[in-house]
Amino acid sequence: MQEAMKARAKELLQSGEVSRVLGWRRGEFAYDVTPAFFEDEAALEADFVYDAFCGANLSKYLIRTGRMEGRTLVFLKPCDTYSYNQLVKEHRVQPEKVYVIALACNGMADVEKIRAAGFDGPVGITEQGDDFVVQTLYDAAPLPREKALAERCLTCKSRLPVAGDETLGQPQGAGPLDRFAGVEALENSTAEERYEFWRGELSRCIRCNACRNVCPACSCEQCVFDNKKSGVANTAPADPFEENLFHIIRAFHVAGRCTDCGECSRVCPQHIPLHLLNRKFIKDINELYGPYQAGADTESRAPLTNFTEQDCEPGIVHERGVK
Amino acid sequence: MKRIAKDRLSQLFDRWSQGRPLYLPVSTPAGAELKPYQAGVTYCEALNTNRSAKDFFFPQTENMMDFKVEGKTIEVKEPVRPEEDFVLFGVRACDARSFELLDRVFLTDPVDSYYKARREHGVVVTVSCRRPAETCFCTAFGIDPAAPGGDLACWPEDDFLYFTPNTPAGEALLQSAADLLEEADEQQPEAGKQALRERLQKLPIRDLPLSSFSEDKLLELFNSEKWGPLAESCLGCGTCTFVCPTCQCYDIQDYDTGHGVRRFRCWDSCMYSEFTRCAHGNPRLTQKERFRQRFMHKLVYYPANNEGLFSCVGCGRCLAKCPVSMNIVKVAKALGGEES
Ligand code: SF4
Ligand code: SF4
Numbered sequence: 096m097q098e099a100m101k102a103r104a105k106e107l108l109q110s111g112e113v114s115r116v117l118g119w120r121r122g123e124f125a126y127d128v129t130p131a132f133f134e135d136e137a138a139l140e141a142d143f144v145y146d147a148f149c150g151a152n153l154s155k156y157l158i159r160t161g162r163m164e165g166r167t168l169v170f171l172k173p174c175d176t177y178s179y180n181q182l183v184k185e186h187r188v189q190p191e192k193v194y195v196i197a198l199a200c201n202g203m204a205d206v207e208k209i210r211a212a213g214f215d216g217p218v219g220i221t222e223q224g225d226d227f228v229v230q231t232l233y234d235a236a237p238l239p240r241e242k243a244l245a246e247r248c249l250t251c252k253s254r255l256p257v258a259g260d261e262t263l264g265q266p267q268g269a270g271p272l273d274r275f276a277g278v279e280a281l282e283n284s285t286a287e288e289r290y291e292f293w294r295g296e297l298s299r300c301i302r303c304n305a306c307r308n309v310c311p312a313c314s315c316e317q318c319v320f321d322n323k324k325s326g327v328a329n330t331a332p333a334d335p336f337e338e339n340l341f342h343i344i345r346a347f348h349v350a351g352r353c354t355d356c357g358e359c360s361r362v363c364p365q366h367i368p369l370h371l372l373n374r375k376f377i378k379d380i381n382e383l384y385g386p387y388q389a390g391a392d393t394e395s396r397a398p399l400t401n402f403t404e405q406d407c408e409p410g411i412v413h414e415r416g417v418k
Numbered sequence: 419m420k421r422i423a424k425d426r427l428s429q430l431f432d433r434w435s436q437g438r439p440l441y442l443p444v445s446t447p448a449g450a451e452l453k454p455y456q457a458g459v460t461y462c463e464a465l466n467t468n469r470s471a472k473d474f475f476f477p478q479t480e481n482m483m484d485f486k487v488e489g490k491t492i493e494v495k496e497p498v499r500p501e502e503d504f505v506l507f508g509v510r511a512c513d514a515r516s517f518e519l520l521d522r523v524f525l526t527d528p529v530d531s532y533y534k535a536r537r538e539h540g541v542v543v544t545v546s547c548r549r550p551a552e553t554c555f556c557t558a559f560g561i562d563p564a565a566p567g568g569d570l571a572c573w574p575e576d577d578f579l580y581f582t583p584n585t586p587a588g589e590a591l592l593q594s595a596a597d598l599l600e601e602a603d604e605q606q607p608e609a610g611k612q613a614l615r616e617r618l619q620k621l622p623i624r625d626l627p628l629s630s631f632s633e634d635k636l637l638e639l640f641n642s643e644k645w646g647p648l649a650e651s652c653l654g655c656g657t658c659t660f661v662c663p664t665c666q667c668y669d670i671q672d673y674d675t676g677h678g679v680r681r682f683r684c685w686d687s688c689m690y691s692e693f694t695r696c697a698h699g700n701p702r703l704t705q706k707e708r709f710r711q712r713f714m715h716k717l718v719y720y721p722a723n724n725e726g727l728f729s730c731v732g733c734g735r736c737l738a739k740c741p742v743s744m745n746i747v748k749v750a751k752a753l754g755g756e757e758s
């Protein structure tokens with residue numbers, strides 16, 4: 096895949112169709128790849144990488160490239176194409192400034208899971224057939240693919256891209272696990288248990304803002320939490336409940352726009368399962384307004400910014416009650 | 419040198435936690451974290467805690483005073499000073515060095531009385547690393563994980579922990595558990611230490627081209643064209659600064675409590691867009707300038723003011739945690755050349 100991508104990128108740069116390539120640059124080890132721009136063939140040849148550690152979603156960078164000269168070639172995994180569509184729908188990204196190559200994907204690895212599987216000091220990781228071989232500072236051993244896959248890839252809604260000027264590879268399938276199982280488990284617990292669960296999880300937050308800054312749905316030029324004039328800005332909470340509010344407000348703000356790309360949970364240094372919060376909103380929207388997937392297209396009206404006579408009444412909150 | 423069998427560790431922890439809290443690494447969903455010891459809590463030997471140990475001396479938020487407003491009177495309340503004794507067990511050599519770097523900032527004039535109080539009341543017990551991670555590069559800064567700092571250093575070998583006091587406070591802590599410890603031969607841990615030092619020699623990022631970062635090259639480094647590409651994918655989050663044991667910037671903010679104001683200080687990050695905002699605007703206009711600040715501070719400004727000491731201890735947290743995997747190692751290699 097990597098070679099095919101490089102070859103296409105070179106062609107498009109050469110023909111002048113695109114002015115730069117947005118992809119991933121190799122790092123010190125196998126897993127620490129960095130989103131990067133490539134301006135010419137030499138740069139592509141030197142550092143361009145595509146492998147199971149290119150989990151970072153590149154779509155949000157397209158807000159910035161919209162202000163640059165010319166078109167930008169971007170490589171998007173199937174889940175990233177949803178984010179891209181959503182950004183186009185919200186007029187944050189101009190499609191005429193972008194050339195999208197969608198990629199077939201069968202899941203990205205999570206180095207934290209590899210570490211948790213007992214691999215101390217992973218430095219090299221190679222794909223062997225469907226599985227991985229992990230080279231550590233101390234030895235090497237195989238690891239079955241599903242043991243290394245990120246949670247969001249195991250619960251991937253669909254591995255079929257929804258955008259793209261062209262597609263590389265043969266996209267197919269979805270993640271093997273149900274993405275709402277975790278939400279259902281929480282729904283079936285009592286209100287007190289849920290409260291305790293979230294207070295516990297969110298108490299670990301160090302308010303680094305990585306979840307917000309990586310989120311393609313969080314695309315405000317200035318976040319209300321950074322705006323000193325808003326009255327709610329804070330670098331750190333003065334009391335712990337304020338911290339929880341940051342997450343609740345953010346979840347409400349991205350409700351109906353969150354595509355479930357999973358970036359927030361990926362980047363959280365404190366391993367807070369933020370996806371559960373967002374998936375609860377997605378599940379509720381599906382149940383109350385009919386099935387809807389943010390980012391599936393660029394035209395349709397979203398349930399929360401639309402009105403139909405079939406919409407649920409506000410009283411639904413009481414009807415569904417508190418368990 | 420004294421030692422204790424690992425299966426008797428809980429007795430040692432019971433002793434050391436008498437009348438004061440003892441914090442030690444325990445396993446949590448976020449990885450190892452320093453938590454208060456109580457009966458039943460088990461010590462986690464994972465390499466480094468998820469968050470650094472600096473929290474205990476320089477916490478993320480700290481109340482400085484409360485203003486209580488009633489009608490036309492304002493009452494100023496000082497919070498309780500952090501004057502509780504505590505023991506910090508299981509600190510690694512890198513984090514132990516970070517305290518020395520923070521001391522140079524907070525204990526020089528004007529002395530930070532909050533930090534000072536915490537330093538005076540905390541006893542630090544360090545533990546040597548046996549299997550360093552691929553992200554470790556403490557040796558680049560002259561740190562020897564086989565002989566960590568802190569008040570009391572501890573070496574794990576087979577079924578025992580071996581203790582060597584570094585300071586009177588460490589000696590006193592050891593004395594307080596004298597009846598639980600047995601005398602040990604100084605030579606016992608030597609083979610293990612040798613093996614560790616050999617392992618350290620093989621770490622992939624142990625050498626960094628640090629000689630290029632000197633005060634006389636300040637402007638050249640500052641104006642380097644490499645900052646643009648290095649910073650291009652940075653999200654401007656605060657992850658690297660908040661997990662870093664040596665980052666030391668803070669802000670003082672007021673919180674409206676409804677019936678007054680709470681003035682607190684909290685960690686701040688030079689990566690944030692609001693960090694240098696002042697009346698006329700923001701001199702660091704883009705993420706490039708903010709990003710440059712973090713690394714120039716660690717590699718050039720701090721050493722220029724502190725006899726060449728770099729303000730990084732090679733703990734590797736920013737390598738493991740940055741959402742876009744951009745970090746001090748990549749910056750040092752790009753700017754310092756690959757000469758090493
Ligand atoms: S909230 Fe999380 S899952 Fe949803 S779009 Fe933002 S980063 Fe992706
Ligand atoms: S990424 Fe995690 S720790 Fe950072 S602000 Fe978000 S939830 Fe908190």
Ligand code: SF4
Binds near residue numbers: 658689743
């Ligand atoms: S270098 Fe990484 S961790 Fe630091 S601010 Fe940038 S994206 Fe966040």
Ligand code: SF4
Binds near residue numbers: 665736
């Ligand atoms: S800059 Fe990174 S490696 Fe250095 S001390 Fe800070 S977190 Fe650790």
